[in-house]
Amino acid sequence: MSRERARRRAEREAERAREAAVRAEREARAARRRELRGRVTAVLPRPVRVARQGGYRARRRRTQNGVLAVLWFLVQVLAWILLDSWMARLGVLLVSLLLVPVLVTIVFDRRS
Template identity: 60%
Template sequence: MSKERARRRAEREAERARAMRLNEQRQARAARRRARLARLIPRPVRVARQGGLLARRRRARNVVVLLGFLLVQTLVWLIWGSAFLSFGVLVFSLLLAPVLVTLAFDRRI
C-alpha cells in the first residue's frame, strides 16, 4: 500500500511541477509581450494644468479675448452679411487683436 501511495504522490508532484513550469513559461511570454508593446507604444504624457493665480488670470484673459473676437466676427456677419467685408474684418481683427490685448492687459503701461 505504501508503494502505491508513494507512486501517486510522485505523480502528483510531477504534475504540479509540470503545471508550475507551464505557468512560469506563460508568465515569461506575457512579460516579454508587455515589454515589446511598451517599447513600441509610447505611454501618454499627462500635461498638468498650472493652477496658480497668474495661470487662472491668463486663462480668464484669453477667454475674454476669444469671446470678444468671436462677438465682433458674429456682429459683422449678421449686420452686413457681405463675405468680402467679413473677410476684411477677420484680417483686420487678427492684426489688431495683439495690439488691443497689449493695451488692455499689459501692466507695464
C-alpha cells in the same frame, strides 16, 4: 426517483460545462485583446501629461484668454449678421486676427 435526480444532475453539469466553455472563450478573447493592446501601446510613445498652473496669475490669464475668445467670436458673429459683403466679412476677420495681439499687449500689458 434516483434516475430522475441523476438526469437532472447530468443536465446541471452539462449546463455548467457550457457556461464554463463560454466563459473560457470570453476570457481567452479578452486575453488576446489585452495582449494586442499591450503590443500596440508598447510601440506608441507615452503621452506627456502637462499639469495646469494653478496660481492666481495663471487663473487670471486663463480668464483673460477666455474673455478675449468670446469677444472675438462675438465680433465675428456681428460682422456676419450685419455685413452683407463677403469681402467686408473677410476684412473684419483679417483685421481682428491682426489686432488681437496688439490689443492683448495694450490692455493686459503682456510684454513677453
